[in-house]
Amino acid sequence: MSAIKPSGRWQPAFYPFRKERAAKRVLARTELLVKGPLFGCRMCGNCLLQETAFICPMECPKGMRNGPCGGTTPELRCYIDETRHCIWNRIYRRAEKLGREEMLLEVLPPLDWQKAGTETWGEVVSLIRKTGTMTFLGAMFSKDREKKEKVWDGVFKTIRQPAWWQGDADYHAPLYDEPVSELERELRSGRFVIATEVTPPLSADSEKLIKDIELVKPFVTAINFTDSSSARPRMSSIACSRVAVECKAEPVFQISARDTTRTGLQADAIGLNALGIYNVLCLTGDSSRVGPSPMSNMNMLDIDSIQMLWILRRMRDEGIYLDGRKMKKPPKLFLGAATSPFASEPHLQALRDHKKVNAGAQFMQTNLIFEPERLDPWLEALDKRNILGKVYILIGIAPLKSYRVAEYLHTKVPGVTIPATILDRMKRAGEAAPEEGLRIALELTEAIKKKQGINGMHIMSLGWEAIIPRIITESGLPVKQITAL
Numbered sequence: 001m002s003a004i005k006p007s008g009r010w011q012p013a014f015y016p017f018r019k020e021r022a023a024k025r026v027l028a029r030t031e032l033l034v035k036g037p038l039f040g041c042r043m044c045g046n047c048l049l050q051e052t053a054f055i056c057p058m059e060c061p062k063g064m065r066n067g068p069c070g071g072t073t074p075e076l077r078c079y080i081d082e083t084r085h086c087i088w089n090r091i092y093r094r095a096e097k098l099g100r101e102e103m104l105l106e107v108l109p110p111l112d113w114q115k116a117g118t119e120t121w122g123e124v125v126s127l128i129r130k131t132g133t134m135t136f137l138g139a140m141f142s143k144d145r146e147k148k149e150k151v152w153d154g155v156f157k158t159i160r161q162p163a164w165w166q167g168d169a170d171y172h173a174p175l176y177d178e179p180v181s182e183l184e185r186e187l188r189s190g191r192f193v194i195a196t197e198v199t200p201p202l203s204a205d206s207e208k209l210i211k212d213i214e215l216v217k218p219f220v221t222a223i224n225f226t227d228s229s230s231a232r233p234r235m236s237s238i239a240c241s242r243v244a245v246e247c248k249a250e251p252v253f254q255i256s257a258r259d260t261t262r263t264g265l266q267a268d269a270i271g272l273n274a275l276g277i278y279n280v281l282c283l284t285g286d287s288s289r290v291g292p293s294p295m296s297n298m299n300m301l302d303i304d305s306i307q308m309l310w311i312l313r314r315m316r317d318e319g320i321y322l323d324g325r326k327m328k329k330p331p332k333l334f335l336g337a338a339t340s341p342f343a344s345e346p347h348l349q350a351l352r353d354h355k356k357v358n359a360g361a362q363f364m365q366t367n368l369i370f371e372p373e374r375l376d377p378w379l380e381a382l383d384k385r386n387i388l389g390k391v392y393i394l395i396g397i398a399p400l401k402s403y404r405v406a407e408y409l410h411t412k413v414p415g416v417t418i419p420a421t422i423l424d425r426m427k428r429a430g431e432a433a434p435e436e437g438l439r440i441a442l443e444l445t446e447a448i449k450k451k452q453g454i455n456g457m458h459i460m461s462l463g464w465e466a467i468i469p470r471i472i473t474e475s476g477l478p479v480k481q482i483t484a485l
């Protein structure tokens with residue numbers, strides 16, 4: 001299969017030994033022979049080339065079907081395999097050239113694995129027949145753009161948007177009135193909100209976790225618990241969130257697509273409220289490529305973060321599972337997403353964030369920001385898309401404890417860049433590096449507080465929880481005594 005495809009092949013062959021009719025097999029091979037060289041097709045059987053500027057996104061090692069992951073290198077290469085360009089960057093650029101970038105807003109479904117490896121041409125032909133071959137051809141040669149799009153969508157949208165998904169490019173306002181969590185209540189109030197992050201323990205001992213929660217609790221509205229960041233296993237986010245609830249603190253449960261299937265996501269979603277958890281941050285998660293050996297599977301996630309948001313929003317607002325089954329009591333969820341404002345050009349990043357908001361993100365937490373002045377073009381691009389009023393934005397910062405930490409973040413953490421001036425300050429500080437790191441955090445806070453369109457900050461401790469109270473008190477940030485719902 002790979003010999004005829006442009007560039008290397010990441011995704012595995014889908015069911016190469018499945019029994020099927022000879023005619024179907026021939027059709028599938030022919031489709032691959034044509035679409036492989038033309039579009040980089042991987043025969044996922046769930047064709048969405050129409051919406052991805054005619055470049056198959058299945059070349060992405062993570063199998064991202066709704067946009068890039070935020071880990072693109074500054075040279076716009078894939079951080080999992082730097083010999084290759086990020087396929088989503090290529091899709092964005094081609095879409096721009098073709099004037100099709102707004103089509104990238106449509107929320108596309110996860111794979112239906114029953115179809116993976118099968119041809120789609122047969123389905124196209126039968127849908128054209130259903131429409132009427134002459135009607136279809138007439139519309140294609142018609143000057144009436146509306147008619148053309150309607151007939152075209154009648155065929156191709158039916159294929160890419162199955163009845164169990166029904167994705168679109170529209171904003172869906174949450175269908176509830178009362179805030180479901182303290183974090184949502186605070187953000188709605190218009191106050192500048194501070195969230196932080198407590199690092200989950202590396203063992204079954206929760207003593208330090210409780211100590212850290214108690215330490216930061218009086219100063220922040222909510223506490224995030226990462227989901228095995230950098231693909232290193234730690235105490236699960238759901239367990240840490242429950243411990244936080246028991247400490248009368250408000251957790252933000254982080255869930256990464258890397259370790260989640262569609263079944264697991266829905267199962268977690270209906271159990272969260274029983275544990276007192278209401279805030280959920282959906283993210284793709286770092287590839288196992290950056291985790292410890294032996295390396296886990298790098299190929300293909302079951303769902304991406306945008307699909308997670310879409311599934312959870314529909315569970316909450318429509319009370320349905322992905323397969324369409326109705327549930328008696330839907331979960332109450334305040335949904336968040338991660339964003340990486342400098343991962344690509346501001347207007348392209350804004351397009352990606354717009355899609356997350358449309359899919360269901362009500363708040364967004366950025367990754368680590370060390371150059372606040374670079375936020376302006378991104379905020380302007382969000383404003384142009386009219387989404388600033390639809391999502392709360394919390395800017396992420398972190399105190400640097402040493403030069404080694406700064407260098408690690410700069411060189412090893414996808415999507416994080418630290419300017420040379422800050423790296424230099426940390427290096428020159430020597431033993432006084434922690435104090436210098438605090439000074440830098442206070443300067444960043446000062447710059448971020450003044451920006452319009454920002455609703456708060458997310459201070460990531462990177463294991464240095466003890467410094468959080470100092471950052472908040474010394475920067476004059478509002479201190480909030482949190483109470484669990």
Ligand code: SF4
Nearest residue numbers: 060068069078086087
């Ligand atoms: S894994 Fe991320 S950086 Fe690599 S191709 Fe996919 S979206 Fe691009």
